[in-house]
Amino acid sequence: MGIKRKRNDARNSGLINAILFSYCLSILYYVFPSDAVHFLNVISQC
Numbered sequence: 001m002g003i004k005r006k007r008n009d010a011r012n013s014g015l016i017n018a019i020l021f022s023y024c025l026s027i028l029y030y031v032f033p034s035d036a037v038h039f040l041n042v043i044s045q046c
């Protein structure tokens with residue numbers, strides 16, 4: 001039962017990280033449009 005809870009916590013933390021990441025990207029895209037586009041291009045190339 002503890003392992004199952006840990007797995008759910010990891011999934012929730014991953015979801016939270018994804019939300020925070022997309023939120024930060026949206027801020028970057030709003031403040032620095034060209035930099036954000038370049039940043040996304042670098043990530044997609046990795």
